[in-house]
Amino acid sequence: MMEDLSLHILDIVENAVAAGATRVLIAVNENEKRDILAFRVTDNGRGMSREERERALDPFFTTKRKRTGLGLPLLAQAAEVCGGRVIIESVPRKGTRVTARFRFGHIDRPPLTKMAETMMTLFFGHPEVEFRYRQTHNGLRFSYFRSAIAGRAAASAEIAALRDSLRTGLKKIGVS
Numbered sequence: 002m003m004e005d006l007s008l009h010i011l012d013i014v015e016n017a018v019a020a021g022a023t024r025v026l027i028a029v030n031e032n033e034k035r036d037i038l039a040f041r042v043t044d045n046g047r048g049m050s051r052e053e054r055e056r057a058l059d060p061f062f063t064t065k066r067k068r069t070g071l072g073l074p075l076l077a078q079a080a081e082v083c084g085g086r087v088i089i090e091s092v093p094r095k096g097t098r099v100t101a102r103f104r105f106g107h108i109d110r111p112p113l114t115k116m117a118e119t120m121m122t123l124f125f126g127h128p129e130v131e132f133r134y135r136q137t138h139n140g141l142r143f144s145y146f147r148s149a150i151a152g153r154a155a156a157s158a159e160i161a162a163l164r165d166s167l168r169t170g171l172k173k174i175g176v177s
C-alpha cells in the first residue's frame with residue numbers, strides 16, 4: 002500500500018496526462034465533521050471504453066508497456082479498507098473522472114501529506130497541461146490555476162513564487 006494519499010493523487014493525475022489530457026482538475030476535500038476525505042481528478046484525455054473502465058480496477062491490467070497497472074487497483078483497495086470507494090466515470094474521446102473517497106477518521110486511512118510538493122511535481126513535470134487545483138479543508142478553500150506554459154522552461158524565481166503561494170495557501174486552510 003502506498004504511504005501517502007498524495008502519491009495516489011500523483012498517480013491518478015499521471016494517468017490523466019498519459020491519456021493525452023490538456024486540462025486537468027484536481028479537487029481534494031477533507032471534512033472531519035462529515036468524516037470524509039475525498040479527491041477527484043477530472044481530465045479531458047482520450048477516455049476509456051466501458052470494458053477498459055471495468056478492467057482498470059483489475060490488478061495487472063495495463064495498456065502501457067513495462068507498467069504494472071497497479072495504480073487504480075491499489076487506490077481502490079486503500080479506499081475500500083477505509084470504508085470508502087473509487088468511482089471511475091469515463092467517456093471515450095471526452096475524458097475521465099476518478100473519484101476516491103475515504104472515511105476521514107478511519108484508523109487505516111493513509112495521511113494526505115505533501116500536497117504542495119505533489120502539485121509542484123505535476124506543474125513542473127507537465128508545463129503543457131492546464132491545471133486547476135482546489136483543496137478544501139473543513140470548509141476552507143484554497144484554489145490555484147496554472148495555465149499551460151507553451152515551450153518555455155520556468156525560471157527559478159517563478160518556481161520559488163509558486164512554491165510560496167502553494168505553501169502559504171495550504172497553511173492558511175490548515176493543510177500542512
Ligand SMILES: Nc1ncnc2c1ncn2[C@@H]1O[C@H](COP(=O)(O)OP(=O)(O)OP(=O)(O)O)[C@@H](O)[C@H]1O
Binds near residue numbers: 044047074
Ligand atoms: N485518466 C485516464 N484516461 C484514460 N485511461 C486511463 C486513465 N486512467 C487510467 N487509464 C487506463 O487504465 C489503465 C490502468 O491504470 P493504472 O494507473 O492502474 O495502471 P498504469 O498507469 O497502466 O500503470 P502504473 O500506474 O502501475 O504505472 C491504464 O493503463 C490506462 O489504460
Ligand SMILES: [Mg+2]
Binds near residue numbers: 012013015016072073
Ligand atoms: Mg497509473
